[in-house]
Amino acid sequence: xxxxxxxxxxxxxxxxxxxxxxxxxxxxxxxxxxxxxxxxxxxxxxxxxxxxxxxxxxxxxxxxxxxxxxxxxxxxxxxxxxxxxxxxxxxxxxxxxxxxxxxxxxxxxxxxxxxxxxxxxxxxxxxxxxxxxxxxxxxxxxxxxxxxxxxxxxxxxxxxxxxxxxxxxxxxxxxxxxxxxxxxxxxxxxxxxxxxxxxxxxxxxxxxxxxxxxxxxxxxxxxxxxxxxxxxxxxxxxxxxxxxx
Numbered sequence: 311x312x313x314x315x316x317x318x319x320x321x322x323x324x325x326x327x328x329x330x331x332x333x334x335x336x337x338x339x340x341x342x343x344x345x346x347x348x349x350x351x352x353x354x355x356x357x358x359x360x361x362x363x364x365x366x367x368x369x370x371x372x373x374x375x376x377x378x379x380x381x382x383x384x385x386x387x388x389x390x391x392x393x394x395x396x397x398x399x400x401x402x403x404x405x406x407x408x409x410x411x412x413x414x415x416x417x418x419x420x421x422x423x424x425x426x427x428x429x430x431x432x433x434x435x436x437x438x439x440x441x442x443x444x445x446x447x448x449x450x451x452x453x454x455x456x457x458x459x460x461x462x463x464x465x466x467x468x469x470x471x472x473x474x475x476x477x478x479x480x481x482x483x484x485x486x487x488x489x490x491x492x493x494x495x496x497x498x499x500x501x502x503x504x505x506x507x508x509x510x511x512x513x514x515x516x517x518x519x520x521x522x523x524x525x526x527x528x529x530x531x532x533x534x535x536x537x538x539x540x541x542x543x544x545x546x547x548x549x550x551x552x553x554x555x
Contacts, residue, residue: 315398339402341431346399365434406552417442425521447476494528
């Protein structure tokens with residue numbers, strides 16, 4: 311089922327990466343879930359999933375997207391301006407939510423590209439702060455201009471400097487504060503563990519991974535080599551994942 315949404319605002323992070331704020335009346339949702347946006351093209355509906363970036367209970371929906379030249383929907387979304395219409399799924403979906411993750415001392419959030427969106431959503435709510443003592447976010451991208459919501463992430467640090475830290479991992483350029491390596495490398499070499507003084511111990515850590523399938527596959531394999539296991543409802547573990555394509 312689809313409802314009509316109206317674009318309220320757009321944010322251009324660079325010439326391809328953008329956010330849309332949308333006014334649409336959908337069912338209540340949980341931080342970390344996704345909606346679908348769609349348009350009718352050549353008399354057929356073209357729909358794609360986008361995670362919600364806004365917190366629970368917001369009076370708007372917000373998605374983070376990147377224009378893919380050969381994409382069937384993203385080039386059209388990239389052209390939308392305030393006042394334009396877009397079809398939105400009436401219900402959000404997805405299981406990358408805090409309630410699905412067992413409690414632990416430390417929570418590691420690992421994201422690449424636009425997959426940082428659901429984590430920004432979670433961090434705006436209270437549930438994630440109530441469940442974990444410390445939260446670490448590793449945010450991978452190719453270039454510095456590909457980092458979205460940096461100001462908001464810095465605000466989380468300012469609010470809870472002893473409980474939250476985030477680290478950009480940009481692979482194609484250097485800048486102050488960056489780790490020029492991929493997330494799997496940073497874990498395998500112990501860089502993040504050392505920086506945050508947080509050894510990876512199954513009894514103390516939970517991991518939520520979202521984004522590039524290669525990052526997820528490599529990281530999950532390495533985490534399993536350290537004694538961690540996939541988190542399943544029938545058998546709770548330490549690794550919860552959502553691939554972005």
